[in-house]
Amino acid sequence: MSFPRSDTQETTTPDPRRWWILAVLCLSLLVVVIDNMVLNVAIPSLIQDLHTGMSGVQWVLDAYILVFAGLLLTAGGLSDRFGRRRCLVIGLVLFGGASIPAAFAETTGQLIAARAFMGVGAAFLMPGTLSILTTVFDDEERKKAIAIWSSVLMVGALGAPLVGGVLLNHFWWGSVFLLNIPVVVVSIIAALLIIPETRGPAHRPDVPGAVFSTLGMAALVFGIISAQRDGWTSWQTLGGTAVAVVSLFAFAHRERTAKEPMLPLRLFRDRNFTGASVTLVLVAFSAGGLMLVLTQFMQFVLGYSPLKTGVAFIPLLVTVIVFNGAGVAISKKFGVRATIVAGLIMLAVGFGLLGTMSPGDGYARLVIALLITGAGSGTVGPAAYNTLLSALPKERAGVGSAINDTVSQTGQALSVAVLGTLLTAFYANELPAGVTGSARDSIGEALAAAAAGHDAGLVRTAQDAFVHGMASTSIVGAVGMVMAAAVAAFVLRPIAPAEESAKEKAGVSV
Numbered sequence: 001m002s003f004p005r006s007d008t009q010e011t012t013t014p015d016p017r018r019w020w021i022l023a024v025l026c027l028s029l030l031v032v033v034i035d036n037m038v039l040n041v042a043i044p045s046l047i048q049d050l051h052t053g054m055s056g057v058q059w060v061l062d063a064y065i066l067v068f069a070g071l072l073l074t075a076g077g078l079s080d081r082f083g084r085r086r087c088l089v090i091g092l093v094l095f096g097g098a099s100i101p102a103a104f105a106e107t108t109g110q111l112i113a114a115r116a117f118m119g120v121g122a123a124f125l126m127p128g129t130l131s132i133l134t135t136v137f138d139d140e141e142r143k144k145a146i147a148i149w150s151s152v153l154m155v156g157a158l159g160a161p162l163v164g165g166v167l168l169n170h171f172w173w174g175s176v177f178l179l180n181i182p183v184v185v186v187s188i189i190a191a192l193l194i195i196p197e198t199r200g201p202a203h204r205p206d207v208p209g210a211v212f213s214t215l216g217m218a219a220l221v222f223g224i225i226s227a228q229r230d231g232w233t234s235w236q237t238l239g240g241t242a243v244a245v246v247s248l249f250a251f252a253h254r255e256r257t258a259k260e261p262m263l264p265l266r267l268f269r270d271r272n273f274t275g276a277s278v279t280l281v282l283v284a285f286s287a288g289g290l291m292l293v294l295t296q297f298m299q300f301v302l303g304y305s306p307l308k309t310g311v312a313f314i315p316l317l318v319t320v321i322v323f324n325g326a327g328v329a330i331s332k333k334f335g336v337r338a339t340i341v342a343g344l345i346m347l348a349v350g351f352g353l354l355g356t357m358s359p360g361d362g363y364a365r366l367v368i369a370l371l372i373t374g375a376g377s378g379t380v381g382p383a384a385y386n387t388l389l390s391a392l393p394k395e396r397a398g399v400g401s402a403i404n405d406t407v408s409q410t411g412q413a414l415s416v417a418v419l420g421t422l423l424t425a426f427y428a429n430e431l432p433a434g435v436t437g438s439a440r441d442s443i444g445e446a447l448a449a450a451a452a453g454h455d456a457g458l459v460r461t462a463q464d465a466f467v468h469g470m471a472s473t474s475i476v477g478a479v480g481m482v483m484a485a486a487v488a489a490f491v492l493r494p495i496a497p498a499e500e501s502a503k504e505k506a507g508v509s510v
Contacts, residue, residue, distance in 0.1 A: 017194060018136040022145055024194050025129045026152040028088060028187040031095060031180050032122050033156045038164035038176040040291035041306050044299040045173040046111075047444030054442050055225050056108045058420045061292065062221050062413050063112045067119030068126075069409035070214025073262040074206065075123045084132050085197045089188055091125030094118075096184030103177035135198050142390075147328045147382045155321065161310025168306035206262035209254050213262075216247030217413060224417040263406075275491030276388035277407045279340060279484045283380060284411025286351065286480030289419035290373075293470050294366075300443045301463045302363060312363060316370040323378025331383045337492040339383040341485050346376030348481035354474035359464040376481075387492065419473050426469035431461065 043057055050056070079087035095118055102114035129149075137145045160179070167175045223240025231237065255261040268274045298304040298312055323343075331339040350373030357365060388407075428440045435458065439446035446462035449455070 017196075018141075018145075020194050021136050021196075022133065022148060024187070024190045025133055026149055027183070027190060028092060028125060029129045029149075029153060030156040031092070031183045031187065032125065033153045034160040034163075034183060035095075035099070035118070035177070035180055037156075037160035037291075038167075038179060040295050041161045041164045041309055042168060042173045042176050043292065043295050044444060045168055045306065047296075047442055048448060049173055050108050050111070051445070051448075052108045052442075053445060054420055054424045056112075057292070057442075058225050058416055059112050060108065060115055061416045062225075064115040064119040064122070065409055065413040065416065066214065066218050066221060067116045068122045069406050069413055070217060071120060071123035071210060072126065072406045072409065073213070074210040075126075077206065077262055079124070083197045084135075085191060085195045087124045088129065088132070088195070089191055091121045091123070092184050092188050092191070093121070095121030095125060096180055097121070099177045099180040099184075103174035105174065132195060132198065143328050143331070143382060143386050146386055147324050161313055162307065163310075165305065165307030165310035206254070206258060206260060209251060209258065209262040212247050212251035212254055216244050216251055217410065219247060220244035221413055221417040224414075224421055227421060271491055272387050272390070272493055275488060276340075276384050278487045278491070279344070279380075280384055280388070280407045281411040282480050282484035282487065283344070283347070283377075283384075284408045285415045285418070286477040286484070287347070287373075287377070288412035288415025289423070289473070290477070292416060292420060293423060293473060296443060297366075297466065297470055298363075300447060301359075301466060312367075313370070315367050316374040319371050319374025320378040320381075323375045324382060326379065328382055330379065331386075336383050336387050337488060340380055340387070340488045340492065343376045343379030343381075343383070344481050344485035344488060346372055346379065348376075348478045348485065350374075350376060351474050351478035351481060355471050355478055357467060357471050357474075359467045361467075419476065422476060423469050423473045426472040427465050430465035430468045435461065 039061075046052065046060065047057060052060075075087060075091075098114055098117035098121055102111060102118060105111035105114055133145055133149065134142065163179065164176045167179070219240045221240075223237050223244060226234060226236035226240060252265075255263045255265050268277070294313075295309055298309045299306070304312060330342070334342075350369050350371075353365070353369035353372065357369075424441060427443065431440055431446075435446065437445075437449075439449045439458070439462065443462050443466045447459060450458035450462065
């Protein structure tokens with residue numbers, strides 16, 4: 001397979017194929033969206049078939065996220081050096097290839113390993129999508145392109161649970177990973193035919209930085225997940241935390257002193273870049289564990305099938321799509337900062353409603369919270385992403401888009417670890433002392449034990465405990481959204497819409 005080399009210089013003339021290129025980028029990234037959405041719907045089946053507890057599920061999710069986030073910046077630098085299209089195609093090949101062992105995994109450990117390899121593929125895939133988008137669209141069209149990009153991905157997210165639900169109703173849980181294969185094949189062919197190769201200035205890969213960041217995040221997540229299982233004073237928790245602190249400190253020192261750092265710390269001198277980054281981390285932290293909680297609630301508490309669970313998420317996803325477009329219009333009229341703050345407040349309200357749910361509440365109350373949450377997410381997304389990307393030089397588009405992805409994935413990894421651990425703790429705290437063993441670690445295990453012993457009382461007890469745990473965890477998410485709104489309000493520059501539009505037309509980052 002050969003890749004024709006093109007000039008690294010970006011032309012001022014828009015690429016006439018740019019909208020076709022955008023379509024291919026959306027198709028390429030759909031594989032990640034489809035995989036993540038389908039996996040969330042399959043979580044209850046995983047718990048039952050692999051007999052794993054919440055910690056196992058957390059590692060299935062976080063093994064992917066940690067490798068993904070840890071390699072993103074390095075992959076972004078490599079895409080600038082060796083070609084953005086090349087790295088995009090390599091990422092697709094790795095992601096699709098790792099999906100096969102994931103589909104046929106027989107143990108939780110095998111699935112965790114396969115998910116980690118899928119994270120490697122996603123790390124090479126993701127920077128290429130946003131960096132290519134950034135280079136082929138000028139400042140005036142970029143907001144529209146990002147809104148379309150986000151909406152198309154939401155359409156994929158909308159369809160994935162439905163298709164996944166059909167597969168789970170007729171086949172084993174591993175069949176959901178086989179969805180990736182046809183999408184990967186079509187994406188590779190389309191990328192080679194339509195997307196031109198582009199590069200940025202060559203930079204040496206920052207291998208020590210990648211090692212320190214990945215090790216630090218993995219150790220931090222290990223410590224958090226171990227806390228619930230082994231206790232806060234266990235050697236696993238304390239050891240993981242210690243390794244995390246040392247590794248992350250070493251990473252910061254490395255990035256401050258390296259001649260060619262993977263994360264240029266000078267970027268954080270721009271208050272819009274810093275504000276958008278912190279906001280996205282807090283949003284991802286607050287919302288990243290939402291699907292982990294809601295899929296279990298729908299299937300274990302409401303008794304939904306996987307297909308009905310997929311249908312139940314339609315209001316959330318449709319609202320995100322609608323407000324993705326509305327968010328661009330709001331941003332033009334009221335400015336980026338006001339748009340981001342408004343979206344975050346809506347998210348906080350949505351999570352607050354989830355925090356008031358009681359065991360007797362059904363889907364009607366849940367759907368109101370989902371609609372408000374979707375509206376907030378759709379409003380925040382394009383404005384926050386564009387704010388972050390606008391602060392980056394185009395010649396570092398690969399690393400720049402990787403930074404964008406890294407801050408979100410970091411927040412999501414911490415969300416799965418922290419909120420998953422809190423959910424388990426709140427759930428176990430609500431159970432009576434007579435419930436012991438694995439039933440205290442997972443509602444799935446509790447229901448399995450109840451079915452084996454024909455204990456209807458345990459079913460109701462576990463379901464009530466889970467709803468209380470979900471409500472308490474949602475309150476934590478609401479607090480995170482309020483904190484994100486405060487950061488956006490006080491850190492982002494208050495640029496008037498007219499001034500912002502004028503600077504974009506002049507090609508000046510805002």
